Amino acid sequence: MAQHFLLSAQARTLSLREIYKGGEEKAYDTFKAMRWTDGEPVCPKCGCCEAYEITTRRKFKCKGCYAQFSVTSGTIFASRKMAFVDLLAAICIFVNAVKGISALQLSRDLDCQYKTAFVMAHKLREALAAEVAEHELSGEVEIDGAYFGGHIRPANFAEDRIDRRLAKHQTGTRRVVIALRERKGRTRTFVAKIEAEGVEIAKRIVSRMATTVYADEGSHWDHLHDGWTVGRINHSEAYSADGANTNMVESYFSRLRRMVAGQHHGVSPKYLHQYSAHAAWLEDHRRRDNGGNAMAVVANAMAHPVSRVWKGYWQRNAA
Template sequence: MTQYTNTISTFELLERFPTEESARLYFEQKLWNNKPKCPSCANQTPAQVYHHPSRTGLYRCKCCQTQFSIRSNTVMHASKIPLRKWLYGMYLVVTARKGISSYQLAKELGITQKSSWFMGHRIRKACKNNDAILSGIIEMDETYIGGKEKNKHQHKKTQGTQGRSTKTKTPVVGMRSRGGMLVAAKMDKVNSANIQTMIDKHADANATLCTDEATIYKGIEGYKQLMVNHSAGQYVNGIVHTNGIESVWALLKRGYHGVFHHFSDKHIGRYVDEFVFRLNDGNVKRSTLDRIDSIVFGFSGNRLSYKMLVLM
């Protein structure tokens, strides 16, 4: 991965990529290493791919005759939004600590809100990374995302869900290694079996789990486990606490309430992926362009059409 020395401003970003051609060359270098790759037959041999005679950035594969560009079979597939605006949109996503709304993104890019909403979800799809293996001390906790019943119109309220009920909210479960990586995902049903599956997938065999005293964590098998008793007013007991993962939930909820105001249940997984990305690969300790690079590396093979998005 190319290393850049400084975090850059918006002005510096636009100076680095002053033209559509410069943005195209950037994407081609990151995704293809400057060797055009056919999305149909994965042919990367330069001799088997030739440039379109009249359209810069358009290629044709000599093996299968597929015509393609750097957008093909990526999250930018068939998008008419200029590549420079895609780069700027990615910049805004990685530098906005609590996220950026589709209305603000539309204003910054000079596109419609519908287009910016679609772009935002496609960028979030490129942020998806569920393969991390955590080690050391791992904090684990769950949270519930959704609006408060008292704030809803009377006809939208669900009976029997007053107070802090979670019946109409979406559960999200997370694991964070102490001082390290984070994994989080929407979980349709929070129970011991699903918790065990998530741990087995993401925890090193020698890891130590830190949780609260909730029943769903009491049946965990195969790992050393430490518990903090929140119901008794205990939040820290030496090295035993879940403050790290709870700080993630605090940030997620500030984004929910202060920026987005609402996460649709069918899309919440991608919003969670975005926040996880910013705390891992998009960490503010890394150069801005390195963080953008990390999103680009998730572009290939992650095509998401508008029809797929609204019907899923």
């Protein structure tokens, strides 16, 4: 099943078709090349570059500390059980979905358990988020926030319905995604309880040499004037005026809203930061072909250390 999707729907470049034709060995070589660019295995335990291969088990043994390791040891795919060709198929399906993919759909495509697909997708999101974790925004930067979650289902009978706008009736699961986006650059996202926290976030990640920071007329953005030249746009009057707009960040929120509503139907605040980072990565690389995106995800996954969130026991409490 996974190989079928890799060939027919996801692998649209020559390199991915060649990997499919080569089967498991070709996929293994791809992961190996992404892990060690010069082809020489490096022990993740001691850093020694001298190791010999145990060909019967696709493992290596370090000549320095005698530890055994595989191509995925110490990466996001550590202790993996899926075949390499299925991992590659999962990545191709994952990046091909322009507005995300649900774990249930991914599990059906790969013919694996829902929990396997759920954890794998979140591991990939964690690796993608690490790509911009240390990136400082510069140039022209747009900032805005959008609220997600906390929906209260109205009662059936009109006399039983409550005013869902009141604080006492809130569920406590509503969060705001604060997005900061460079024009013609990268997007960084954060999850907070109130939008005003975005000012402190901007102070941490936006360069003081940034040309202009653009925001709407929300009063909480007034403090941005203390650090940068700020362009403001009043959305009750216009969406863009004299170059002042937040259209790029609104474009990102459009993708994220459709991801949450159309694919996942609801997102726990516990994992909202990973879904928002996933949407940001898709938005930043929307013009790159699927093959390039797939190889970039493989490289990110092989460079990312073992996940401390998605390792060990199943995530029982999603609240």
